[in-house]
Amino acid sequence: MTRPSKRRSPCPVSCTLDLIGDKWTMLVIRDLMCGKSQFVEFCRSPEGIATNILADRLQRLVEHGLVEKAASDEESRRDRYRLTAKGKSLRAVLDAIAHWGLANIEGTEARLKPKEG
Amino acid sequence: MTRPSKRRSPCPVSCTLDLIGDKWTMLVIRDLMCGKSQFVEFCRSPEGIATNILADRLQRLVEHGLVEKAASDEESRRDRYRLTAKGKSLRAVLDAIAHWGLANIEGTEARLKPKEG
DNA sequence: CCTTTTACTTGCAAAACGCAAGCTTACTGC
DNA sequence: GCAGTAAGCTTGCGTTTTGCAAGTAAAAGG
Numbered sequence: 001m002t003r004p005s006k007r008r009s010p011c012p013v014s015c016t017l018d019l020i021g022d023k024w025t026m027l028v029i030r031d032l033m034c035g036k037s038q039f040v041e042f043c044r045s046p047e048g049i050a051t052n053i054l055a056d057r058l059q060r061l062v063e064h065g066l067v068e069k070a071a072s073d074e075e076s077r078r079d080r081y082r083l084t085a086k087g088k089s090l091r092a093v094l095d096a097i098a099h100w101g102l103a104n105i106e107g108t109e110a111r112l113k114p115k116e117g
Numbered sequence: 118m119t120r121p122s123k124r125r126s127p128c129p130v131s132c133t134l135d136l137i138g139d140k141w142t143m144l145v146i147r148d149l150m151c152g153k154s155q156f157v158e159f160c161r162s163p164e165g166i167a168t169n170i171l172a173d174r175l176q177r178l179v180e181h182g183l184v185e186k187a188a189s190d191e192e193s194r195r196d197r198y199r200l201t202a203k204g205k206s207l208r209a210v211l212d213a214i215a216h217w218g219l220a221n222i223e224g225t226e227a228r229l230k231p232k233e234g
Numbered sequence: 235c236c237t238t239t240t241a242c243t244t245g246c247a248a249a250a251c252g253c254a255a256g257c258t259t260a261c262t263g264c
Numbered sequence: 265g266c267a268g269t270a271a272g273c274t275t276g277c278g279t280t281t282t283g284c285a286a287g288t289a290a291a292a293g294g
Contacts, residue, residue, distance in 0.1 A: 009163035012218025012225035013147050013211065019222070023138050023282090030130050039241050046126035050283055055242055078240070078291095086221055094130065096213040101129025104203055105136070108129035140251090156272050167252050172273055194260075195271065238293075249282065257274075263267090 019064060020090070024049055025057050026097065029083070029090055032067065037080040061087070136181060137207070141166055142174050143214065146200070146207055149184065154197040178204070 008014050020026055027049070031042050042054055049057075058081060061067035066087035070080045083090075101108050125131050137143055144166070148159050159171055166174075175198060178184035183204035187197045200207075218225050 008165070010224055010226045011144075011147075011163065012215045012222065012227060014144060014164050015222045015225050016214045016218035017140060017143055021138070021140050021143065023134055026134055026138065027128075027131060030128075040239080043241095046128070047131050048125070050285095051242065052244085052284090053282070089221065090217060093210070093213040093217055096210040097133045098129045100207060100210055101133035104206065105129065105132045107127055108132050109127045110129060157270080160272095167254095168273065169253090169275085170251070236294085238291100240291085241289090243288070244286085246285095247283090249280100251278105251280070253276105253278090255275085258272090260269105260271085262269075264265105 016093075019060075019066075020093075022057075024053055025061070026090075026094065028054070028057050028061065029066075029087065030094055030098075032081065032083045032087065033091065033094060037082055038078055039081075066090070133210075136183075137210075139174075141170055142178070143207075143211065145171070145174050145178065146183075146204065147211055147215075149198065149200045149204065150208065150211060154199055155195055156198075183207070 007018055020029070024047075027045065027047055028042055031045055036042060036045075039051075039054065039058075042049060042058075043051060058067065058069070062069055062081075065084055067081050068084050070082065098110070102110055124135055137146070141164075144162065144164055145159055148162055153159060153162075156168075156171065156175075159166060159175075160168060175184065175186070179186055179198075182201055184198050185201050187199065215227065219227055
């Protein structure tokens with residue numbers, strides 16, 4: 001997978017979209033916000049992200065400092081992905097998107113039980 | 118250009134992204150929020166959207182009721198695209214994205230002079 | 235051992251994108 | 265009234281990104 005990521009303009013909207021503006025990234029962020037942390041957990045989300053796409057997006061997020069990967073050591077035997085402070089600050093964006101969808105797209109259900117923090 | 122648009126899940130985040138979750142749509146929305154309304158005006162934005170992509174996105178937005186196209190009549194001799202109330206309600210999402218970019222991506226400049234309403 | 239589970243990688247076809255050209259319908263100027 | 269220009273697209277085509285299935289490697293469990 002490629003990782004070009006050169007900015008199209010200095011506009012903050014454009015730059016943010018270069019980072020998270022694709023079909024999958026915000027869904028991974030959503031899952032992380034909900035407390036999911038393992039590769040398989042993201043895979044099991046109802047949208048059905050392909051494993052190659054997921055691996056690519058997680059790597060991108062780690063590279064840009066939105067997510068950190070805690071390799072298996074100490075207690076947990078499994079890799080764990082977690083949002084950094086920078087990643088958590090996307091909460092406002094995620095909430096705005098979720099709120100808009102609930103208000104404007106029929107048939108959407110708020111199954112998100114986001115944990116605070 | 119294709120227009121599949123089948124929802125991946127009933128999640129409001131997922132459904133919203135199916136609608137506006139690509140590299141270009143929110144930039145068109147941004148331009149509309151700023152008062153741009155003509156095809157060429159969107160073309161002239163610094164990100165340099167291709168005309169076929171722009172035509173596709175505008176058509177999608179019209180189909181989904183976020184934008185309305187006022188064909189040339191009366192005074193104006195040129196086509197005009199304008200946000201509907203539904204489209205304008207994306208303001209919160211756009212603002213959240215812009216705000217996050219300004220706070221978290223270095224070198225971004227707020228050149229947006231959004232008009233209220 | 236043998237099987238599962240997790241976390242990926244690889245190959246390949248299909249879809250989306252990006253670029254340059256071309257095309258059509260006004261107007262504009264002379 | 266005919267050439268030139270601008271707006272708003274469409275078309276072709278090569279490149280990039282996706283999506284799907286399969287395969288691989290390491291660790292854990294029985």
